[in-house]
Amino acid sequence: MAVIEARKQQWQTLTTTAWDVLVIGGGITGAGVAREAVRRGLRTALIEQTDYSWGTSSRSSKMVHGGLRYIAQGEVRLTWHSLTERERLLREAPGLVERMGxxxxxxxxxxxxxxxxxxxxTVYDLLAGMRDHRYFKKLNFLARMPGHRGEGLTGATRYTDAVVDDSRLVQRVLDEAVADGLVMLNYVKATDLVMTGDRVTGLRLQDTSDDFGSDRGETAVVAAKAVINATGAWADRLRRKLIDEVRVRPLRGSHLVFSAHRLPLSEALICHHPDDQRVMFIYPWEGRTIVGTTDLDHRDDLDIEAALSEAEMHYLLRGINTQFPAAKFTVEDIISTWSGVRPVVSAGDGNDPSKESRSHSVWDNQGLITVTGGKLTTFRLIALDALRLAAGQLGITVRDDGAAIFRAPQSGPAPEHLTPAMFAHVVARFGIHTQRFLREMPAGELVHIADTNTLLAELRWACRHEQVVHLDDLLMRRVRLGLLLPRGGLSLIPQIDAILRDELHWSAEKISAERVRYESIWRRYYYLPTAAKV
Structure with a gap:
């Protein structure tokens, strides 16, 4: 019962400690704030009301990039910062963050x-401090992009950016923070602010992890010198307890996942959609081909997972079929979908969503530090700005000392029973825990699941060490099998029930209930709109 006992201990520590920094939000921004705080010796705790990276940070476009269009919009500084951080992440997390053409x-x-x-x-490369682009004539480009439309084509320019498993990036950052002393817990909700006079000095918390060794509804009051609201699209909820103002404009971006056999790409294509000239991407990721994204105002309840609309589905199908007309993609070709809600700080003029700035903002409202907006790529810089605003409450000075986000893993040579590619995969996903992963995980489970790069042992590790509370935590975020395999992948993992029994101590009834729950979540939010289901 080690997993259950560990959660009880974490709740006890969370609720009985006076913290320097209490972070609300377990996405990439909250993880970045926690990483930078503990590195500075601050007693830091992080809570997440659902699961780590449940919101935007598991449902991004998976890109670590500067953003070419931001230059055209005049946001040169944002592009420069993004490119600088892109290069940092490529150096520090090779394999997890990968350069792509x-x-x-x-x-x-x-x-x-x-x-x-x-x-x-050329400006883009100059900002990145490199030269990494070239031009291909028509026939050379078509040889690189088989099936791409050729009518009127004169050639193509190739440059590089990077792709990432976004949810795993969050986990790696949290792993680094925990190694420095972070206490963190998912399925803990901040129900209210605690005030001393007119200043925020803590939070009221509620543990919502029923059936996991806690009494549903268990509550506590926790004190902190600085409370940092890093809840992304949800940021206005806590702020509006203090100020009647709405600044976040939630924008939905949706994606389709196809088999690589239907469209085998080794590199990405950036293009304009034929209907509205919006930029879209078609690119390889985790052995699949992805097309995205849309950019629409999201007016639904933020506590319900965002889902692809039928209009978005047909929009994206039309986009990919325009670029690759011979492929003739249909609804039947879609393996899965995902939709994420971007927390864009609105200019308040109701303009085109795609023209809203992707810069981040930070506010101090009576001691509540709120940070939102920005890009996945710049999470470290966003975190530093949040801590700078909290510095007065903490009695510190916050400087960017350039310290690494990720420690170099003690990887050593590849074990005899792993291929070099499998070993590189383990290092990329587990970083500082690589050697412990290899020591603890059964050699017989260091095998691929179906046609993915995911190892069976990754499921066991996640259940044992990464606070899995529900089956979707495991299959949608700790690993990405729910996006990569048909019907969410359950039928292709015959060993999963044994792992859930061994590591989480779930009964047969609990496993059955979680399977039903997971399949419902997958079908409603990661597959097709109801009217289009096949």
Whole structure:
């Protein structure tokens, strides 16, 4: 019962300690704040009302990039910061963050042509401190992108950015923070602010992890010198207890997942959608082909997972079929979908969602430090700005000392029973825990699940060490099998029930209930709109 006892102990520590920093939100921004806080010797705790990376940070476009369009919008500083952080992440987390080629095709008489785009990409490379682009003539490009439409095509420009498993990035950052003393707990909700006079000095918390060794509804009051609200699209909820103001504009971005056999890509394509000229991406990720994204105001309840609409589905299908007309993608080809809600700080003028700034903002409202907006790529810089605003409450000075986010893993040589590629996968996903993972996990479970790169042992490790409370925590976020395999992947993992019994001590009844719950979540939020189900 070690997992249950560990959670009880974490709840006890969380609720009986006076903290320097109490972070609300277990996405990439909250993880970044916690990482930078504990590294500075601050007693830090982090809570998440659902699961780590449940919101935006498991449902991004999986890109670590500077954002070419931000230059065109005049946000050169944002692009520069993003590119600097991209290069840092490529150095510190190789394998998890991977450089990828992106191609932009040029057509006769269509803006931007070769030279305007190459000027833009030259500026992009200069901001990154490198030169990493080239031009391909038509036939050379079509050889690199088989099946791409050729009518009117003159050639294409290739540059590089990076892709990532976003949810695993969050876990790696949290692992580093825990190694420095962070206490963190998921399925803990901040129900109210605690005030001393007119200043925020703590939170009222509620443990919602029923059936996991706690009494549902268990509550506590926790004190902290600084409370940092890093809840992304949810940020206005706590702020509005102090100030009647709405600043976050939730924008939904949706994606489709296809088999790589239907469209085998080794690199990415950036293009404009034929209907509205919005930028979209078609790219390889985790052995699948992804198309995205949309950019729509999300007006649904934020506590209900965002889901693809039928209009978005047909929009994305039309986009990919325009670029690869011979493929003739249909609804039947879609393996899974995902939709995320971006926490964009609104200018308040009701303009085109795609024209809203992707810069982040921080506010101090009576001691409640709120940080929201920004990009996945710049989470470290966002975290530093949040801590700078809290510095007065903490009695510290916050400088960017350039220290690494990730320690170099003590990887050593690849074990004899692992191929170099499998070993590199383990290092990329587990970082500082690589050697412990290899010591603890059964050699017989160091095998791939179906046609993915995911190892069976990753499921056991996550159940044992990564606060899995529900089956979707495991299959949608600790690993990504729910996005990569048909019907959410359950039928392709015959060993999963034994792992759930061994590590989480779930009864047959609990496993059955969690299977039903997971399949419902997958079908409602990670598959097709109801009217389009096949």
């Amino acid at each position: 992106f191609h932009f095709a040029h057509y006769k008489g269509v803006f931007p042509g070769r030279w305007p785009f190459q000027f833009l990409i």
